[in-house]
Amino acid sequence: MKINDTIAIIDFGGQYAHLIATKVRRQGVFAEIRQPEDPIEAFGGYRGIIISGSPSLASHGEDTDYTKEIYDLDMPILGFCFGHQEIAKHYGGKVIHGGREWGSSQLQLSNDHPLFSGLGSFETVWMSHFDSVAEIGPDFKEIGVTLTPDGVAEHRYAAIASDSLKRYGFQFHPEVDSTVNGDKMISNFVYGICQCSPSWSMDGFIERKKEEIKKQVGNKSVFLLASGGVDSTVAAVLIGQVLGPDRLHLLHVDNGFMRKNESQNVLKLFEKLGLGSNLHFVNATDTFLDALSDVVDPETKRRIIGDTFIEVFEDQAKKIGITEHLLGQGTIYPDTIESGGTKRADTIKTHHNRVPAIEDMIRQGKIIEPLAELYKTEVRELGELLGIPQEALDRHPFPGPGLGVRLLCSSGDALDDDLAAIQPAVSEISEQTQVAGLVLPIRSVGVKADLRAYEYPVLISGKLPWNSLINLVSALTSEVENINRCIWNLSSGIPKVAKPLATTATRERLDILREADFIVMDSLKSHNLYHEIWQCPTVLLPIELDGQLGEMVIIRPIISERGMTAAPVELPTHLLSELKGRILDLQGVSSLALDITSKPPATIEWE
Numbered sequence: 001m002k003i004n005d006t007i008a009i010i011d012f013g014g015q016y017a018h019l020i021a022t023k024v025r026r027q028g029v030f031a032e033i034r035q036p037e038d039p040i041e042a043f044g045g046y047r048g049i050i051i052s053g054s055p056s057l058a059s060h061g062e063d064t065d066y067t068k069e070i071y072d073l074d075m076p077i078l079g080f081c082f083g084h085q086e087i088a089k090h091y092g093g094k095v096i097h098g099g100r101e102w103g104s105s106q107l108q109l110s111n112d113h114p115l116f117s118g119l120g121s122f123e124t125v126w127m128s129h130f131d132s133v134a135e136i137g138p139d140f141k142e143i144g145v146t147l148t149p150d151g152v153a154e155h156r157y158a159a160i161a162s163d164s165l166k167r168y169g170f171q172f173h174p175e176v177d178s179t180v181n182g183d184k185m186i187s188n189f190v191y192g193i194c195q196c197s198p199s200w201s202m203d204g205f206i207e208r209k210k211e212e213i214k215k216q217v218g219n220k221s222v223f224l225l226a227s228g229g230v231d232s233t234v235a236a237v238l239i240g241q242v243l244g245p246d247r248l249h250l251l252h253v254d255n256g257f258m259r260k261n262e263s264q265n266v267l268k269l270f271e272k273l274g275l276g277s278n279l280h281f282v283n284a285t286d287t288f289l290d291a292l293s294d295v296v297d298p299e300t301k302r303r304i305i306g307d308t309f310i311e312v313f314e315d316q317a318k319k320i321g322i323t324e325h326l327l328g329q330g331t332i333y334p335d336t337i338e339s340g341g342t343k344r345a346d347t348i349k350t351h352h353n354r355v356p357a358i359e360d361m362i363r364q365g366k367i368i369e370p371l372a373e374l375y376k377t378e379v380r381e382l383g384e385l386l387g388i389p390q391e392a393l394d395r396h397p398f399p400g401p402g403l404g405v406r407l408l409c410s411s412g413d414a415l416d417d418d419l420a421a422i423q424p425a426v427s428e429i430s431e432q433t434q435v436a437g438l439v440l441p442i443r444s445v446g447v448k449a450d451l452r453a454y455e456y457p458v459l460i461s462g463k464l465p466w467n468s469l470i471n472l473v474s475a476l477t478s479e480v481e482n483i484n485r486c487i488w489n490l491s492s493g494i495p496k497v498a499k500p501l502a503t504t505a506t507r508e509r510l511d512i513l514r515e516a517d518f519i520v521m522d523s524l525k526s527h528n529l530y531h532e533i534w535q536c537p538t539v540l541l542p543i544e545l546d547g548q549l550g551e552m553v554i555i556r557p558i559i560s561e562r563g564m565t566a567a568p569v570e571l572p573t574h575l576l577s578e579l580k581g582r583i584l585d586l587q588g589v590s591s592l593a594l595d596i597t598s599k600p601p602a603t604i605e606w607e
């Protein structure tokens with residue numbers, strides 16, 4: 001069924017494609033995802049089309065085998081990033097491999113275009129691209145120009161338009177929250193240019209989902225892994241409202257990677273929500289730690305954690321005696337897209353609920369995931385409408401593999417060759433701002449121009465104002481190959497040597513991390529900052545600085561709306577001193593640093 005006033009989003013696999021759909025829906029207009037090779041008939045009846053970004057390079061002619069007849073349709077088309085470049089190319093422009101940018105940019109709006117109606121002359125926008133448009137075709141004009149930090153206009157076609165053809169392009173991503181007035185630009189497109197009327201709401205979503213759940217479950221029951229996080233809790237309540245508590249079994253697994261006292265609190269929460277009648281609990285710490293002994297690689301860790309969840313789940317289902325059931329999961333959209341879950345997206349990380357065994361069960365129709373189209377803010381909104389108490393909805397997101405992806409492991413290899421190739425460039429850039437930059441011999445996961453980047457962090461030591469620090473991070477991560485993250489040293493001194501410790505996921509290390517995480521959460525709450533911050537992972541790195549015995553703790557406070565992009569948060573000095581005192585007091589810890597990298601180029605979690 002095609003709802004009137006719908007926008008089609010062509011998903012070229014950019015991390016942001018579904019975010020565009022959500023943003024359009026948040027404007028109250030229905031949006032559907034279409035694949036680039038869908039037949040032209042599939043594009044009939046829409047009010048407009050938005051073409052997403054992509055990990056492919058338009059400059060190299062990658063991914064150009066799509067339904068180009070869309071350009072013959074008499075409906076407005078707007079492209080973002082790769083989509084913008086494809087539109088420029090199609091109408092006689094030229095795209096080059098160069099002019100790469102990531103992070104915030106200042107845009108000067110060069111005229112009063114309806115896409116920018118209601119906005120000022122300058123806007124902060126979010127860039128993440130390797131390619132750029134070097135020439136535009138005769139029907140097009142430049143309507144937005146990037147400004148350098150010194151205010152110099154760079155005519156790189158940050159925004160282009162052909163009003164006669166109704167074709168438009170933005171090099172930046174208006175769909176991410178860091179483009180401050182991106183919502184307004186999207187609204188100008190859907191209401192102003194495409195002339196849509198409102199056609200989507202969360203109430204409508206609930207009705208549609210309840211019908212779908214009824215149909216999919218039939219007379220079976222659902223067995224849901226309830227971590228206590230917002231997503232699985234909202235999924236449990238929604239399914240419970242359709243099936244009733246008797247046909248919904250909840251399993252809470254302590255995998256050994258939970259926060260301090262977490263499992264007891266989760267069990268209490270489900271009792272309070274009236275879902276206690278079929279609530280099961282298993283402490284599977286030994287099973288998970290045995291499976292991970294000797295494992296260092298983050299993707300292998302993620303796969304093993306995901307597979308072990310299924311083994312534990314199947315084992316428990318047998319013990320409880322449930323046979324005809326579906327596995328319920330609180331999977332939300334970013335979990336699927338960043339695992340390469342849509343056709344073209346690069347695999348940034350394998351989420352615990354997207355391991356191959358789960359993919360198989362999805363194909364067999366054995367999985368139910370009512371929230372798979374939604375983002376975190378929408379899940380919270382849905383939770384409120386379902387009557388879940390606010391304190392359960394306002395918790396920071398916590399990943400399924402828990403502290404397992406915050407406990408970095410190492411083979412102890414000093415990685416001398418790699419570091420020797422990067423350190424001189426890092427030192428040169430850092431010294432220009434009078435600080436020291438030391439590359440650490442351990443890698444973490446990041447995302448650059450929609451591709452997974454498994455690269456090294458730089459430890460910055462020295463005093464700098466926050467904005468200068470952030471500019472330095474941007475210079476280091478964009479100018480030095482193989483650097484995707486920067487951390488700021490909170491311990492005293494300027495370390496000269498960083499040595500990796502050969503170690504894996506052990507109980508002792510988990511206990512240190514659990515305690516450090518507890519201190520961070522406790523301090524954020526007591527300083528009334530818990531709700532100001534979207535998420536604050538605490539990470540343990542097996543790195544010793546200057547021969548001091550003990551590992552390194554990293555604190556990563558960020559703000560984000562949907563977890564797809566993130567910005568680091570400056571914590572007040574008195575809070576940093578308190579954290580330093582409490583964390584450096586922990587046995588087994590010898591240094592402390594603050595992660596000050598945005599996403600991209602780093603991801604929120606280190607693994």
Ligand code: XMP
Nearest residue numbers: 350351352397398399400401563603604605
């Ligand atoms: P990244 O690290 O990819 O994280 O920037 C984005 C958001 O997703 C959460 N995350 C996960 N959530 N299972 C989950 O349920 C996972 O495997 C997983 N990995 C990351 C992360 O905490 C952040 O909120």
